[in-house]
Amino acid sequence: MISIYRFNPAWNVPCVSPFVTKAIYYLRMADIPHEVKVQDFSRLEQDAPYGKLPYIEDDGVKIADSTAIIGYVKKYRDLDRDATASEKAQMLAWNRTLDEHTYWCAVIQPRWCEEPNYEIYVPLIAGVKRVPPEVRRAIDEFRQKILSEFVGHGMGRLPSEVVYERAREDMDALAEFLGTKPYFMGDKLLSIDANVLSMLNHVIYCPFSFPAKDHALGKRNLVNYCERLNPRFGGPEQTGA
Secondary structure, three states, X not given: OEEEEEOOOEOOEOOOOHHHHHHHHHHHHXXXXXXXXEOOHHHHHHHOOOOOOOEEEEOOEEEEOHHHHHHHHOOOOOOOOOOOHXXXXXXXXXXXXXXXXXXXXXXXXXXXXXXXXXXXXXHHHHOXXXXXXXXXXXXXXXHHHXXXXXXXXXXXXXXXXXXXXXXXXXXXXXXXXXXXXXXXXOOOOOXXXXXXXXXXXXXXXXXXXXXXXXXXXXXXXXXXXXXXXXXXXXXXXXXXX
16 A cells, blocks of 8 residues: 655645645545555655655655656556646646745745744644744754745745735636636546645645735635535545545
């Protein structure tokens, strides 16, 4: 059975990382048997192939990175098997947008850069309300790594109001493309739904305050999308996975 490694669950998501959440959602949507394991944060660099989550173990093989994981587990069930070439091209573009743009401006900016949100986030990462000093130090060190990557990406060099405007534009684009469709691409559940649902749950339902969250909450079709899919695929834990 596949083992997928995560950080701690929180609010209504199986992991505080949207990338781990995306991979878990795909496994759930494709009904692929798996078990979820919590990664020892102190051993992340030693255990995870790229020093980050998610990664999976399958019959002694480790696969890291959410995109690579989904590509790998499609051999068990490929939700995109019947997708057209045009749909696959559009999904690739949306995945790149969510992973390489929305993630930075709607996840990293609010929870790692904004001090009040970060103080809410630390206990969620640790999984305990009273965070031990050694764990706090490890998380603070990890924060510096994330912030360095944020600057290196380029988004972290922009003023926060510009970053949040870009996040709002992403929410507008998601809402416009979704329209009244039951799933993101239309009438079929496809792999892109794992990423869209993950990102929306990490923006709309997170316990942090930031402008893009309020903007997304105002998009009724995005909220309806989450309300339709979350009973089937969302939630921190699911039995019978």
